[in-house]
Amino acid sequence: MPIGYILTVGTFTGIFMILTVSLNVLTGYAKQVSLGHAAFFAIGAYASAILTVKFGLSFWAALPCVVGITTLVGVFLGLPSLRVSHDFLVLSTIGLNFIVGSVFRYFSFFGGSMGIVGIPMPEFFGHPLGTAGFFGLTLLFVILTILTSFYFSRTWGRLAMEAFGEDEVAAKAMGINVAKFKIYAFAISSAYAGIAGALWAHYVGSVFPDNFGFDRSIDILAMLVLGGMGTIRGAVFGALVLQMLPEGLRVIQNYRMLVSGGILALMILFQPMGLLGRGSFLVKGFERLRGRLVSHEAEDMP
């Protein structure tokens, strides 16, 4: 059994689950479609790398700072969304990938193009975590992310986001301060992504500007949409499928990206709501199995 391999793949899958769940707040609830999520991911990774390598903090001491930093940066990078909407916003968020990447490359404080290496494994009671331990840590954060995000899905904040996500004009008439909630969405989403970034950096042990490019952002969004935007189960499942698919297709080596690109397109074509989105095959089948009425489903789905 290649257990280390499985745990490694599992760890990265977990990290991507955190990312998709975090993107779900921004894109699934608040409908601010972002193709720049890897930028927040990158900021988390770099923040943790710099705090641990340059300032000698431990992973655990750095983590709250990382969350703080990414939240703040989320607020800042969310500002354009106050002026710009829809496809204009999508394109601006693409820009975040390039701008953030360039900043890391340009300033030697961030290691420039030589990156930052020698990022330590987190320690647990004085012992550095091994592969299994790190997997456990990741799992813990995945569960925390899912639980907190599940709680959030039942709050007024989520409802407000869904409302202005669909119609800002009407949402204002409901007393919703759209600008504030947009920033909330960016900040929350970015904070989670920061944790994912920190995990990634400490697991891989090095960060380079090109680790977190535009194609990463695309992956994250594709995972969310494939799984089912607006649902946490969908976000988690999408990350699982799209992370495993190319990994599972290794047997066909050369053709794997062709096939997984094609499969992605087909799956979304046939299940536009996402594999586990509202009204998808799987969900409907599941509901039928439980013999539940549609109206009840509507009730517990805010």
Next chain:
Amino acid sequence: MSLLVTEGLTKDFGGLRAVDGVNLVVGEGEIHGIIGPNGAGKTTVFNLITGYLKPTRGKIHFRGRRIDGLEPHRVVSLGIARTFQIVRPFTDLSVLQNVLVAWGHRNYYGLGPFKPFGPAKRKALEILEFVGLAERAYVGAAALPIGLQRRLEIARAIALEPKLVLLDEPAAGLTEEEITRLKELVLRIVASGMTVALVEHRMTFVMDICQLITVLDRGKVIAEGTPSQVASDPEVIEAYLGAGEGEGDA
């Protein structure tokens, strides 16, 4: 006592003066009608009051407080709710959730956004009961026919617990029977302590229910008074009601 007062309210769109020095007084507890030809500026007045547009000139006072220039959500928090002429329900949400969004307006400050909304469902259902949409609570709002979407808009407005409700053409697209029910609804809203100002073209509705009517034409107030005063005003008949209309309809 006057709840809402506008002074010389004016709005220009490029070269077009859509609202021109309107002085409007809406008294507490009244049902105030605003009528006038298409393009007279009625919806624009509502947009100015609710903060969607900034006046070019003029002031708006609500309960003695200047509110012109405030953001829409601030206006809501001060106690003014509105509906839209072209309905805008949140179609991805269920009818119940639509009302919840409005009912939650007190929770959109401070730590409120991080409180669960579950406990408020009962209250939202009560409001739906009040407007007669209770049995459709779990349906997606998109599937409602136009008339019921109008009702949903009213439900949301009530859920905001405002002092003043602005209704923009609430009777458009309703049958006479439904208009009768709408009248009842509006009367109940007023009875529960709110004030209503409405824009409407269906005279059967306006004449019956309003205590006071302001008539706008080309952005200016051309008449004001009780329904019968207004309906017999020759200028109003000429500009708006047309021959043979008006009185007969009321």
Next chain:
Amino acid sequence: MLEVEGLVVGYGKIAALMGVDLEVGEGELVAIIGANGAGKSTILAAIAGLRPVHGGAIRFRGRRIEGLPSWSRVRLGLALVPEGGRVFPDLSVEKNLRLGAFTVREPKQHLELVFSLFPVLQERRRQRVGTLSGGERQMLAIGRALMADPQLLLVDEVSMGLMPKLVPEVLETFRRLRDERGMSVLLAEQNAREALAVVDRGYVLKNGQVALHGSAEELRADPQVKQAYLGA
């Protein structure tokens, strides 16, 4: 001119129309009245080709059209004023009108007709339609349909958003066009009082089925209709 037979239309699994029969003769003005959600809009949309038909037949001047795409129905002489107008918000008034006349070779004279009916549209030729007032949009929607010089005009809620003065004027124009050009009109209308005053015949729709039909006088005299739709 138009015959609808056993029309069945649904939204997903919910049937909105369950076997509707209906007819519009050459040069006839016909109204469909009914409560909210009765299915009036659905009928018109199905005739215009905007909703797929699940059963039944639609014949226009003897020809089955229920399988045709909407644009070829326009070429046959159908035009629709859809519910809520659905004008093109980012185009100017003038472009909207030109689009209404997309299938027509000589749109000039129709333009004059529309402008004389709704002078405000002429004033606002260059205004972006998204900024028009509700009533102005409705005028534009009606004008746009008239630009196509249709044989059969389908109108979903003429009166919605129009000021009282205009409603009879518009209906009067329909009558005039019928007299001058033999245009037929099928109206769906909540405002039954105004509608029944001008049309020749009417259908009362309930829950996706025709509950009652007859001449305008007959319907006006019907106690049920009086109670529910005329506010007597």
Next chain:
Amino acid sequence: EGNIKIGLFVPLTGFAAADGHSALVGAQIAVDLINAAGGINGRMVELVYYDDAARADQASAIARKLIEQDQVVIGISGSYSTPTRAAAAIFQQAGVPMISAYAIHPSIIETGHLIFRVGMGAPVEGIAGGHLAVEKLGAHRIAILSMDNDFGVSLSEYFKQTVLGLGAEIVFEKRYSLGESEFREVLSSIRGANPDLIWATAYYAGAANIVSQARELGITATILGQEGYDSPKFIELAGEAAEGVIIVTDLNRDSERPVVQQFLAEFQARAGIPADMVGASAFDAVKVAAYALAQVGTDPEDIAAAINGIRHMDDVVTGPFYAFLGREAIRPVEVQIVQGGAFHFFHTYTDPTIIIPPGL
């Protein structure tokens, strides 16, 4: 006991696919040649390879897979610095040796005592380039254009130190980002600075753009490149403009050593294009691995010792290797010039002060 498994990770998909493909072909040629000659002490060599798409996380996962599932005795990186660095950590931790073919980030071999590199380090290439520019080509006014990644930046750093030390002047210096293909505006500024030599770091596609656009602008200064240029594709893409370009590399195509000519022919046959530096490096990495395996068997520490013990290994394309010092291959630096549409011998540096990386 079955085959000896050598693991390889290469970017077969994504932006680095061309280099990955070359590296794979190079490694396969080496394995086939070894097997055709009877394998390693009678055991056949099996190459297990996976695509890492030049991504660090995929490389980490693959490294585990190679080690645990495929039980390779040694790993080869045919990939870029970022994935190689990530994988190196895992090989070192698992106690399996790894050889980086052409990824040159300094931190790769610093990962641990089991991690080696055959590719020529950036310091050596930069220093050799500096000597070449000033001493051999007589440049006084030098412009530097650097590709903004670990490779390009460290090359230029050492080059700059060297030429400044030798008394030349830097008249222009700028970085550009990887993947750039429009250089006209920078080159215009460079022309304004009037250098007599341009040191431009690039991979071959970018190099082709730089060189042809420079010539289009009428810049006649010598253009000095590095092993990134070292692909016949560079000459094909740059066409006429490539003539006279000089590069510092580790591959001497005019070498008469049989292994070089055999490799060049075989690569052309398999890949459909003439061989490049990436393919040659991967070939050599496999050769070094096989050499160590043949000497000492499959024990990791023994393998490491055997590689460190290499003295004058002639059986490699980018060699001969004089030694492994600090887990890096020490060999002569080749200087090639493009003439008549092909790379040709121009000069060789064997001076130890140049070919041994600084600090060793």
Next chain:
Amino acid sequence: MAVLQQLIFALVLGATYGLIAVGLTMVYGILKILHVAHAGIYALGAYIALSVLQHLTPNFWGALAIAMLTTGLAGVLIYRGVYYYTLRRSRIVPLIVSIGIFTAMNELFRLVAGPYQHSFPAKPGLPTLITPYFVITSKQLLILILTAAFLIALYLILNRTKVGLAWQACSQDLEMAGAMGVNVDWAVALNFFLGSALAGAAGVLMALYRNMVYPTMGHVVAYKAFVVVVLGGFGSVRGCILAGLLLGVVETFLGSLEWFEFPRDAIAFLVLILVLMFRPKGLFGRL
């Protein structure tokens, strides 16, 4: 003199941006789809032209024509085979599908034609203009002339024909456009055909200009073209051209400064975000 020459570079660069983006802006304009696969079509154009040149005829114009025809059809195929089924869906659906198609196309190019860059053996047969103040090479001249020609033709189609009006209607409300008598299927297909053919032409021209055809050549285009489209105000052809030129000038100017080392793409996005702060709907979008 140097300034004039730099302006020429800016112009050519801007023209290539404009040309690449204009097809995209058309396609975006009509269905509001973020058509990432457009960049795949661009690369397809280059590959088709390359194989025509290698196997059929050495004539550049023939290769260009065949490439445009093929890419036009490929565009229609993507519309009818894929986007057609996503029209009623949330707009993020076609975006992701498009990304999937784009990935698959890139991989297909790599598998069929190999991962390496191919040179592009064509001679446009135009002179090189040499004046005392600036030089325009024959390839640059070709790009300027063809871009201008394509754009003028497109401008006329858009503003002088019924097709243009039909497209405007389709872009706002497909269903209502049909109800106006516009043959929506044809209108959209024609739009995709022309837009994709322009992308194909852009691919061929860039292959010629850079003398390079390779599987990932569409990557930069995939986002860069969007920057131009957005800067211009989605769906505006005029805006697209001007935005392309603006970007060409800004990039060239900043790129020529020795101390300014921010990469071209980051510059482009900074310009984009900056412009959107002041004009949230792009330079020529309606506010």
